[in-house]
Amino acid sequence: xxxxxxxxxxxxLLLGQLVDSNTAExxxxxxxxxxxxxxxxxxxxxxxxxxxxxxxxxxxADCAICAGGLxxxxxxxxxxGIAAALERPLELDQAALTELRARFASFGRRMAExxxxxxMLPRGAIVMENPxxxxxxxxxxxxxxxxxxxxxxxxxxxxxxxxxxxxxxVERFQIRSTLVTRxxxxxxxxxxxxxxxxxxxFRDSVNPSIAVLAHVGTVDVKMTAKxxxxxxxxxxxxxxxxxxxxxxxxxxxxxxxGSIEEVAGECLRRRGWxxxxxxxxxxxxxSAMITSVAGAxxxxxxxxxxxxxxxxxxxxxxxxxxxxxxxxxxxxxAAALALGAQAAFHATLALSITGIAGPGGxxxxxxxxxxxxxxxxxxxxxxxRRLQLPGDREAIQRRAALAALTLLWKATR
Amino acid sequence: xxxxxxxxxxxxLLLGQLVDSNTAExxxxxxxxxxxxxxxxxxxxxxxxxxxxxxxxxxxADCAICAGGLxxxxxxxxxxGIAAALERPLELDQAALTELRARFASFGRRMAExxxxxxMLPRGAIVMENPxxxxxxxxxxxxxxxxxxxxxxxxxxxxxxxxxxxxxxVERFQIRSTLVTRxxxxxxxxxxxxxxxxxxxFRDSVNPSIAVLAHVGTVDVKMTAKxxxxxxxxxxxxxxxxxxxxxxxxxxxxxxxGSIEEVAGECLRRRGWxxxxxxxxxxxxxSAMITSVAGAxxxxxxxxxxxxxxxxxxxxxxxxxxxxxxxxxxxxxAAALALGAQAAFHATLALSITGIAGPGGxxxxxxxxxxxxxxxxxxxxxxxRRLQLPGDREAIQRRAALAALTLLWKATR
Numbered sequence: 001x002x003x004x005x006x007x008x009x010x011x012x013l014l015l016g017q018l019v020d021s022n023t024a025e026x027x028x029x030x031x032x033x034x035x036x037x038x039x040x041x042x043x044x045x046x047x048x049x050x051x052x053x054x055x056x057x058x059x060x061a062d063c064a065i066c067a068g069g070l071x072x073x074x075x076x077x078x079x080x081g082i083a084a085a086l087e088r089p090l091e092l093d094q095a096a097l098t099e100l101r102a103r104f105a106s107f108g109r110r111m112a113e114x115x116x117x118x119x120m121l122p123r124g125a126i127v128m129e130n131p132x133x134x135x136x137x138x139x140x141x142x143x144x145x146x147x148x149x150x151x152x153x154x155x156x157x158x159x160x161x162x163x164x165x166x167x168x169x170v171e172r173f174q175i176r177s178t179l180v181t182r183x184x185x186x187x188x189x190x191x192x193x194x195x196x197x198x199x200x201x202f203r204d205s206v207n208p209s210i211a212v213l214a215h216v217g218t219v220d221v222k223m224t225a226k227x228x229x230x231x232x233x234x235x236x237x238x239x240x241x242x243x244x245x246x247x248x249x250x251x252x253x254x255x256x257x258g259s260i261e262e263v264a265g266e267c268l269r270r271r272g273w274x275x276x277x278x279x280x281x282x283x284x285x286x287s288a289m290i291t292s293v294a295g296a297x298x299x300x301x302x303x304x305x306x307x308x309x310x311x312x313x314x315x316x317x318x319x320x321x322x323x324x325x326x327x328x329x330x331x332x333x334a335a336a337l338a339l340g341a342q343a344a345f346h347a348t349l350a351l352s353i354t355g356i357a358g359p360g361g362x363x364x365x366x367x368x369x370x371x372x373x374x375x376x377x378x379x380x381x382x383x384x385r386r387l388q389l390p391g392d393r394e395a396i397q398r399r400a401a402l403a404a405l406t407l408l409w410k411a412t413r
Numbered sequence: 414x415x416x417x418x419x420x421x422x423x424x425x426l427l428l429g430q431l432v433d434s435n436t437a438e439x440x441x442x443x444x445x446x447x448x449x450x451x452x453x454x455x456x457x458x459x460x461x462x463x464x465x466x467x468x469x470x471x472x473x474a475d476c477a478i479c480a481g482g483l484x485x486x487x488x489x490x491x492x493x494g495i496a497a498a499l500e501r502p503l504e505l506d507q508a509a510l511t512e513l514r515a516r517f518a519s520f521g522r523r524m525a526e527x528x529x530x531x532x533m534l535p536r537g538a539i540v541m542e543n544p545x546x547x548x549x550x551x552x553x554x555x556x557x558x559x560x561x562x563x564x565x566x567x568x569x570x571x572x573x574x575x576x577x578x579x580x581x582x583v584e585r586f587q588i589r590s591t592l593v594t595r596x597x598x599x600x601x602x603x604x605x606x607x608x609x610x611x612x613x614x615f616r617d618s619v620n621p622s623i624a625v626l627a628h629v630g631t632v633d634v635k636m637t638a639k640x641x642x643x644x645x646x647x648x649x650x651x652x653x654x655x656x657x658x659x660x661x662x663x664x665x666x667x668x669x670x671g672s673i674e675e676v677a678g679e680c681l682r683r684r685g686w687x688x689x690x691x692x693x694x695x696x697x698x699x700s701a702m703i704t705s706v707a708g709a710x711x712x713x714x715x716x717x718x719x720x721x722x723x724x725x726x727x728x729x730x731x732x733x734x735x736x737x738x739x740x741x742x743x744x745x746x747a748a749a750l751a752l753g754a755q756a757a758f759h760a761t762l763a764l765s766i767t768g769i770a771g772p773g774g775x776x777x778x779x780x781x782x783x784x785x786x787x788x789x790x791x792x793x794x795x796x797x798r799r800l801q802l803p804g805d806r807e808a809i810q811r812r813a814a815l816a817a818l819t820l821l822w823k824a825t826r
Binding site: 041043290306 | 697713
């Protein structure tokens with residue numbers, strides 16, 4: 001098995017001014033290609049330390065994969081550091097220079113003289129084009145040890161990594177085995193409940209392996225299969241997935257990508273239904289999530305943020321009597337809010353959320369985290385749920401909005 | 414000057430399943446204490462590699478600061494790795510064990526047998542308590558070279574770092590010079606405009622140094638002063654701040670902490686004013702930001718998300734004639750929306766936002782990114798701004814909401 005070390009370059013990383021997300025990006029790509037990573041190192045914009053890091057990496061691994069420090073300024077020293085580690089001179093690379101001039105031309109900008117140094121690469125380097133920026137990347141095959149350098153700008157790095165470096169490494173190391181992952185995204189079930197539902201599969205399934213990753217309000221179940229070919233790995237995933245779906249079918253809302261607001265929006269569009277909202281404790285968050293999806297105007301009619309009782313009465317026609325009798329945080333008022341929004345915006349469906357996000361406003365009877373979500377459907381259908389949500393104000397608001405979107409998704413899928 | 418290396422431990426870091434934010438947290442604390450960091454290394458849950466990383470770190474620096482791998486499972490190998498690097502045996506530390514038992518008792522949980530190994534520390538270690546979790550940290554002073562280990566859970570690490578490790582290091586290395594930072598948070602001015610306003614100060618001021626950090630919609634100006642005492646460093650900051658305020662006064666909304674929604678909310682509370690909203694293209698985002706602040710119910714009355722024309726007419730009483738004549742994205746409709754919300758919710762002030770967030774819906778005359786924000790004030794005051802915002806849908810929505818909150822803040826401060 002080929003092995004690699006990751007080296008990220010940038011003084012801001014060691015001052016803590018920037019969190020290093022490039023390492024995770026590179027690590028995932030290498031893992032998916034079946035290349036082991038045992039160490040990652042960050043160094044500042046310092047030639048000697050880049051050299052030292054590359055030397056140590058090559059003493060332990062087959063490849064040193066560097067990110068950052070390829071710009072045109074005097075602080076950009078990754079080229080110099082790698083050249084010194086490999087004891088190769090930097091030379092003007094005509095292919096890189098041509099590429100660089102073409103890039104500037106395509107951006108409609110004049111190339112400054114100091115940009116030429118971005119085309120100074122260690123002798124024998126293979127250029128990796130950078131369609132999204134000026135800094136070209138490169139690979140040096142140094143007697144079987146590989147050093148690669150990519151720009152630190154995340155989107156430039158991501159494209160170069162995927163399109164150029166990984167295919168090159170797979171070819172160079174004749175990697176036959178491949179890892180393929182598939183993520184089942186779930187909502188509306190806690191991590192420990194989910195664990196219990198799949199504990200035996202989780203324990204017994206080695207290939208594909210299963211990992212459970214919890215986020216606020218959603219839990220991902222990630223399957224990873226290893227095989228000689230992509231098709232064989234996919235077949236392993238296809239064999240396991242039905243077993244997971246048998247246990248989790250009702251809570252899986254997407255595979256690999258897609259948010260609950262995108263999935264619910266797609267369901268609404270498919271049915272030709274429209275939606276309106278009435279939010280109290282979430283203050284617009286559920287609506288903002290729905291409308292974060294491009295094209296939401298096809299199904300989102302509008303909403304009211306009815307924070308106080310007065311707003312609930314005036315804007316959504318909630319009977320003052322209900323508020324007096326049951327309080328704003330109650331099943332009855334949740335239902336009335338949903339009906340009010342459905343009528344006001346002439347929507348097929350309406351979601352409402354009312355609760356206590358805290359930190360203040362709780363009582364023994366109605367503690368912080370108590371939330372009602374309601375969905376008014378066609379033909380006078382009404383579904384109200386009572387929830388007791390954990391976490392701080394931000395987490396409660398987010399969980400409440402997600403619970404409302406889950407209710408919507410379940411009614412429209 | 415004392416030097417340190419950071420070592421983060423966890424296989425998930427090298428598989429890319431987790432972005433390493435602990436490094437930045439530790440790096441900032443060390444920089445603020447005046448300790449240099451030249452290298453950071455991540456290793457998996459592997460005893461030999463932890464040992465190797467600690468050995469290399471101590472060969473180059475005064476301190477190796479480790480995070481992660483202090484749990485009770487067989488995968489938690491940081492204690493073993495450090496002990497091997499220092500050639501010290503692991504011994505049961507009675508202070509750590511007492512601390513551990515007390516911690517479990519305070520959580521009302523029974524301590525399992527495997528937790529005892531969390532109290533097995535390298536001989537001679539100084540225990541660092543962990544009030545937020547079970548894993549104690551520790552420090553070993555190994556003939557002048559320091560090794561420290563902290564848990565990887567970010568909130569546990571943060572507290573231990575600040576309360577225990579940094580004070581210990583400052584004392585141990587007799588650090589006289591101290592770094593103090595102050596951040597002036599600005600809004601409503603672009604990074605390059607801001608650069609121009611302070612270019613000379615930026616260039617000439619060495620101590621305090623000035624750094625400019627851009628986020629979506631806000632820009633931070635960070636001053637860092639170095640002096641023998643905290644008071645002297647603060648005096649340096651106090652001397653520079655008025656010069657920056659002279660250039661930037663109108664765009665600084667907070668110092669060090671506070672979001673624009675918190676600051677604007679505080680202004681509303683102080684004046685005893687209330688606010689309502691009418692959002693179109695932001696779909697509830699501005700309202701969600703306002704209500705993310707605890708206690709927002711003191712001043713937020715409610716809002717309408719008027720996504721379609723019909724909703725603008727029905728819920729906010731916008732004259733159909735205005736929509737026909739000027740279109741929904743216009744100065745006139747922005748003003749009408751704000752007046753509608755002000756009236757509907759009986760609020761002192763009302764904000765409205767209408768625009769084209771994209772990716773669809775733009776035209777030559779009204780391109781994607783065109784947004785109007787309006788603020789209806791007391792005594793029939795009306796302030797409308799026309800903006801052309803850059804970025805994708807998410808960025809345009811966020812920038813539009815921030816522009817509305819900026820308008821609110823400027824009118825209430």
